[in-house]
Amino acid sequence: FADLTDHQGHKALDFFIQTKGVYFKGRAIMAKNNLYLVAMECETQNYTEVEFNYFISSFKIHTN
Secondary structure (H helix, E strand, O other): OEEEEEEOOEEEEEEEEEEOOEEEEEEEEEEOOEEEEEEEEEEHHHOOHHHHHHHHHOOOOOOO
């Protein structure tokens, strides 16, 4: 899936890919003229939504 969202006031796209027992989930963030990609990959049985949300929310963008 892919969903448009917001990250600290910047446009972002959350995405999720599952294949052969592996999750690849992340967020692409557009801040000014910079594109940031924050993602994690893990085996399906090791994934927890709480840890993923903590990881994504820990990414802070500082624009000057």
